[in-house]
Amino acid sequence: MDFFSLKGKSVIITGGTGVLGTSMTKGVAEAGASVAILGRRKEVGEKLAAEINAAGGKAIALVADVLNREQLVSARDAVKKAFGSIDILINAAGGNMPGAVIPPDKNFFDLSIDAFQQVMDLNLLGTVLPTQVFTEDMAKQKKGVIINIASMASYKPLTRVVGYSAAKAAVENFTRWLAVEMAKKFGEGIRVNAISPGFFLTEQNRTLLTNPDGTFTARGQSAINQTPFARFGKPEELIGTLVWLCSDASAFVTGVNVPVDGGFTAFGGV
Template identity: 75%
Template sequence: MNLQTNQLFSLAGKTAVVTGGTGVLGQAMVKGLSAAGAAVVILGRRKDAADDIAKELRAARGKALGVGADVLQRDQLEAAYEQVIKEFGTVDILVNAAGGNMAGAVIAPDKNFFDLDIDAFQQVVDLNLLGTVLPSQVFSKDMAARRSGVVINIASMSSFRPITRVVGYSAAKAGIDNFTQWLAVEMAKKFGEGLRVNAISPGFFITEQNRTLLTNADGSYTARGQAAINQTPFARFGRPEELIGTLVWLCSDAAAFVTGVNVPVDGGFNAFCGV
């Protein structure tokens, strides 16, 4: 790799905020951004966990800050924004990695749609969709003022096609796909080509939330886990670090003419019809 290509993908001098940065996938993305040269802000509800990750990165000579905030609380996000600006001066990259699911918004095999817990459905939609919109409003203010920056939303395979049982999660992630396209156009039209918005859709990765859904205690696959593997041409789950290349590309000048896209990182899952 020559110097010119190194520079093209470099994030040196950039500040990246990662919501949900203490999760399995969030941590991998935080570390990948740091390795690419960015100063990183790990934002999560568990400030102690965010601080631990920041300490680890600083020990490796990176610039990092742990911040405690709930993505559904605007006042906490505003306070976090002020803290980031005070510490690093700018926000150049926002990765909206906060999200998740809950039992009440999932239709169990022995239940049906009429058993759906509407309160749980609303909470899952809020966490994933509103939890992407609110941080985007707060942290992209600096980008809009400077007419430069990158927003990366974390979508899902269920953004493309609804996945059985996870009705709340599927609806929310489909909304994130639409919001990504909408915001990409809005930002470009109002603030110019320097402000880009894209999404990444991970395929099936093992996280703390889905581990027991996809795998048994002995590491073998559950029926649902095996169904996911059967639909994935690579015949395995993704590894968290396999998100880093796509993330760094989208955040860097290498993707200067890319906006409004949703990139699958899925081992072929979305391309496979099952036959």
């Protein structure tokens, strides 16, 4: 028996068209799952789905905003029509915005409360709401897997990114809370865990961590200095942990937040 196989499972992944989301989408598809790619960029999602299908997998692309319940319900119905059920939910949607960041030349009193709220909504509510919509059938069937994407900021607040740090800390807290809630109310068949990527280059942070010529910015170099592996992660390096948490190989694992970070959380700085 292949404990790591996802054959016969259907997965919906929010934020599936981002740099990390794309890698995770391909990873679960290669493990045998049918994948519904949820995002706001229709063409990007359809291109990714076509690539997976051409490689012998099974994927569909859906357009929905993780903060719009009506759109999420429509997406849920489309996935159930296509695949019959939703067995695994991966909440990969998230992000940051400039107004919720405190740059070196400003301070806390310059924080945009509107931007702070938007970042909290995108990362926290954008995890809670899809979970509520997409896992209702899991509760009825008493079987399913929920994977949230947390952050290094879930372990300790990172300078500058005040909104993102608060939101991702809340995502980890929600993960642990929901793991207990699901197990107590619906049994051991529903597991809830999180993955915390270390420093990976994405569309959103590339200009913060690297210069146009590819060298590190001061912040990028600081991240490298605090990472024992002395490099950024590669998106495909998230796949093994993701497939493990999605599969029966982790049948007794719930309520954990797994760092994939090259040792960042283990390093004390000395």
